[in-house]
Amino acid sequence: MDKIKAFDIDLKRLFFEVLKRAWLIILVGVICAGSAFAYAKFFVTPQYTATVSIYLQNYAGENDQKIYSSDLSASQSLIPTYSELVTSNRVLEKVAAKLDNRYTVAQIRNTFSAAAVEDTAILKISIRHNVPEEAANIANAIADIAPAIIMEYAEGSSVKVVDGAKIPQDISYPSYIQWTVISFVLGAAITFFIVVLLFIFNSHIDNEDDLVKLFDAPVVGRIPDFNLFAEKENKKKRKNSKKKSGKKAKKSSDSNSQAAQSRMEVRS
Amino acid sequence: MKFMKKKANSGAHSASERDFILNDNTSFAIDEAYNTLRSNIVFSMVDKGCKVVEFTSCKMSDGKSINILNTAITFAETNAKVLLIDCDLRRPNINRLLNRREYPGLTNVLVGATTVENAIETIDEYKLDVLFSGNLPPNPSELLSSKAFEDLLKELREKYDYIFIDTPPVSAVIDAALVSKVVNGTVIVVRPGACKKDEIVSVVNQLEFAGAKIVGFILNGVEFERRSKYSRKTDGYGYGYGYAEAKKATKAK
Numbered sequence: 001m002d003k004i005k006a007f008d009i010d011l012k013r014l015f016f017e018v019l020k021r022a023w024l025i026i027l028v029g030v031i032c033a034g035s036a037f038a039y040a041k042f043f044v045t046p047q048y049t050a051t052v053s054i055y056l057q058n059y060a061g062e063n064d065q066k067i068y069s070s071d072l073s074a075s076q077s078l079i080p081t082y083s084e085l086v087t088s089n090r091v092l093e094k095v096a097a098k099l100d101n102r103y104t105v106a107q108i109r110n111t112f113s114a115a116a117v118e119d120t121a122i123l124k125i126s127i128r129h130n131v132p133e134e135a136a137n138i139a140n141a142i143a144d145i146a147p148a149i150i151m152e153y154a155e156g157s158s159v160k161v162v163d164g165a166k167i168p169q170d171i172s173y174p175s176y177i178q179w180t181v182i183s184f185v186l187g188a189a190i191t192f193f194i195v196v197l198l199f200i201f202n203s204h205i206d207n208e209d210d211l212v213k214l215f216d217a218p219v220v221g222r223i224p225d226f227n228l229f230a231e232k233e234n235k236k237k238r239k240n241s242k243k244k245s246g247k248k249a250k251k252s253s254d255s256n257s258q259a260a261q262s263r264m265e266v267r268s
Numbered sequence: 269m270k271f272m273k274k275k276a277n278s279g280a281h282s283a284s285e286r287d288f289i290l291n292d293n294t295s296f297a298i299d300e301a302y303n304t305l306r307s308n309i310v311f312s313m314v315d316k317g318c319k320v321v322e323f324t325s326c327k328m329s330d331g332k333s334i335n336i337l338n339t340a341i342t343f344a345e346t347n348a349k350v351l352l353i354d355c356d357l358r359r360p361n362i363n364r365l366l367n368r369r370e371y372p373g374l375t376n377v378l379v380g381a382t383t384v385e386n387a388i389e390t391i392d393e394y395k396l397d398v399l400f401s402g403n404l405p406p407n408p409s410e411l412l413s414s415k416a417f418e419d420l421l422k423e424l425r426e427k428y429d430y431i432f433i434d435t436p437p438v439s440a441v442i443d444a445a446l447v448s449k450v451v452n453g454t455v456i457v458v459r460p461g462a463c464k465k466d467e468i469v470s471v472v473n474q475l476e477f478a479g480a481k482i483v484g485f486i487l488n489g490v491e492f493e494r495r496s497k498y499s500r501k502t503d504g505y506g507y508g509y510g511y512a513e514a515k516k517a518t519k520a521k
Contacts, residue, residue: 203464211458211485214465215472220312220455220484221305223335224298225491226288233295 009200010209017199018192025191032187033180040174049172050135050165051126052143053117056082056150057158075121078154082123083114085153086146094149098141108138122162132168139165285334286365290341290394302342305486309339312483313453318425320451321483322355322433324444326463326471331488333361333434335457340432344395348429351388353399355447356436357408360401366391373402378416384423397428413446421450438471448480457486 018025058075085091092105113126125142129135147159205211208219290302313319323336333356340352353374354362363370372387377399388399405411424431433451435444448454454475458468475482 203466204461205458205463205465205468206460207490208487210465211468211487214469215482215485217472217482218308218312218484219487220308221301221335221339221486221488222490223301223305223331223338223486223488225489226298228489228491229295229298230287 013209014196014199018195021191021195025188025195028191029184029188033184036179036183037176040176040179044174045130046171047128047130047173048132048135048168048170049126049128050132050139050168051124051163052139052165053162054082054123054125054143054147055158055160055162056121056123057160058121058154058156072121075157076116076119078157079116079121079123082150082154082159083116085150086114086123086125086142087112088149091142091146091149094145095138095141098145099137103138111135111138112142127165128172136165136167286367288334288338289365290338302338305339306342306346309453309455309483315452318428318431319453320421320425320431320433322435322444322447322451322454322480323457323486324435324448324454324471324475325437325457325459326439326467327437327459328359328440330437330457330459330462332437332457333365335486335488336432336434337362337365340396340430341394343430343432347395349397349427350395351397351399351424351428351431353431353433354401355412355433355443357401357405357411357443358436358441360404362398362434363400366398368398368400370400371403373400374420375402375405375411377402377420378411378414379405384420409441409443409446412443413449418450438474439467442474445474445478445480448475448478452481453483454480455483455486457488459489460487 056075056079058078087109089105092108095108096103096105108127111127111129113128115124115126116122117124125139125146127135127139127142129138143161143164147161150159151157208222211219290299309319309321313321323332323339325332337352340350344350352362354360354370355374356362357375360370360373363373368389372382374387376382377384377387384399387402388397390397411417421431433447435447438444438456444454456468456471456475472482
């Protein structure tokens with residue numbers, strides 16, 4: 001016999017092995033998705049986000065009630081600065097006071113996020129809270145207080161509220177769909193990865209190909225698994241006998257109905 | 269993580285293995301599997317004279333004994349003179365499959381306690397002669413590597429067309445490698461999912477080192493596709509409806 005040949009990974013066989021385990025991959029994905037959904041629904045406090053839009057106009061030259069392109073560029077570039085000003089202690093302390101000191105400055109700062117609307121001089125301030133009304137209240141309080149303080153610091157600028165915060169109706173966090181989908185994908189992907197790894201590192205002889213790859217000697221016999229074969233044969237026999245008894249029952253009911261019909265004809 | 273792997277079909281106990289001995293009720297597919305094995309063995313050993321074939325395996329419960337018995341029965345069906353010798357002198361199984369005592373047998377012949385004619389039992393049902401293991405000895409390897417065993421085989425070669433020898437798994441003991449020196453060919457029985465690649469490589473290396481001529485492998489316990497590409501959809505078997513029934517009718521005659 002020649003020396004033992006090296007073996008390689010059969011991608012086609014890997015594909016069919018993964019296909020055989022597809023039920024497991026999907027099942028694990030579904031379980032993960034279900035668990036994530038249940039966790040999000042019952043264990044995570046839903047959060048609501050209220051948003052306020054503020055228009056910031058900085059006058060680069062004289063404030064002659066005309067807007068120049070340089071003014072717009074200046075405004076956009078200053079938005080990060082204004083965003084920081086909004087979260088300053090001076091602003092937030094006044095916001096806390098306006099809200100009857102129900103929240104500390106730190107608590108308000110933790111709910112705060114700001115983002116510039118791209119290519120505009122508009123700053124959107126978002127407040128996240130587990131009570132939708134409070135989210136709107138805090139956002140509107142900031143919108144009431146922040147403009148005046150920003151204008152104090154940025155002389156010659158104009159800060160106006162574009163949209164006040166409305167009471168949010170929908171949950172902003174967690175996103176049930178996002179969590180469910182991501183969990184499904186993660187669960188399925190990890191299971192798929194494990195199946196592939198087990199296949200690659202499978203060190204057992206599973207079929208003829210494994211022997212053929214290792215040795216030059218042929219496979220001279222392929223004997224069926226007796227137990228499996230017997231089960232299949234029994235199933236087939238049971239299926240056939242059911243079909244036969246079904247046909248017999250149908251035949252006898254047909255013949256009975258024919259006999260009944262002929263009796264009726266005779267009587268009539 | 270074991271559930272992720274394909275479960276290796278486990279070996280059957282002797283009592284239920286008796287159900288797997290070829291008989292008139294064996295399905296056509298299993299009959300054909302053994303007929304194919306017979307043809308392959310015949311074509312692998314074209315030298316004239318008696319063919320002595322050894323069956324061994326990687327591990328216990330690979331189905332070696334039931335397969336060698338069925339193979340011997342298949343050869344006997346061709347009206348050839350066939351002898352089956354149970355050389356597993358540590359855990360003999362042929363007598364358990366055939367529901368017989370293991371003695372008198374090979375070991376009794378080798379030590380001169382009886383003659384080979386007295387020890388060989390004819391199983392009329394299968395038209396097969398069987399030499400069981402005999403009383404279990406304390407020194408099986410020595411007996412199998414003895415000149416007495418070699419001479420016995422030479423004597424039996426004159427009387428039979430085929431001699432099949434059941435030996436222990438190679439991974440367990442050296443007996444199969446010792447017997448391989450005096451046989452024409454060695455067949456290795458492998459059960460899918462049960463044997464690791466490095467284990468089978470080690471088995472083959474050991475046999476080759478002993479000078480064995482490896483005829484081939486038997487895959488025992490494959491998931492069998494009942495329809496071949498040559499069958500019509502209405503057929504349950506590979507060679508056309510009615511062939512199986514015709515074959516069984518011929519057997520019954």
